Amino acid sequence: MGMAGFSSLGEFKQALTRDYNRINSSIFASGVVTLKIDVLEDRISMLAVHKRQPALQTLSRENAHIADLADLYLIKAFKKEMKQILVEEYGLDVVAVFKDYDAVAQLSSTMVLLKKEV
Template identity: 55%
Template sequence: MSALSSDFSSTGTTHADTSGIGSLGQLKQELIKDYNEVNHRIFGIGVVRQKVDIQGDRILVIALHKRVPALGYLNGLNSNVSELADHYLIKGFKHEFKQLLVAKYGFEVLSIFKDYDAEAELSATVVVLKKDVRDYL
């Protein structure tokens, strides 16, 4: 399969109505909006830039973030507490993003992996689906 650029994530076993999405390009645009919306809801800040690649049953989102000012300050006081806060915020993000992907797209998500480098303000999110993304369109 060829790699395609986009952003999204998904989970669930229900089959959502994706009839309004006619191509992988349109899906990627929707996923970019969805990723940013979930990020804004959890962190209060949208992403600066993001790139999504789709290959078969995997979706990769690389995003440049603005560091939440309170977490930056907290890191200066106690980096352990700041790392713990990052961990739970990422855990919450993965949960919310998975719910959205299942409800909106009907994706059957096997797993979501996400990591964040606070110094570089970059995150990588990998969504692994049960089937090829094209099977959901």
């Protein structure tokens, strides 16, 4: 199986869930409320419900532009760390990590594109 030594897709997704939460906790000091991971051919899709940080909620009310910039750079940090883990710990050949966050819905979507099927 091409899942970096995992014996099942379920085990692979559980490990990804742990790493996603660990990265999220290191950046935002909190895990996610829910996370759904789907693997299809050369793509890994992650849809998460987040709990918005109170400081970022306040910043959004006071200056939405600055809050958007903060979100952008926090997302960049997340993507960099996620890609590093997928390459170094999972042995995956990552083309790109895409991520977007909707602060109002408190939802994020992450898409990982790989060079070959998982």
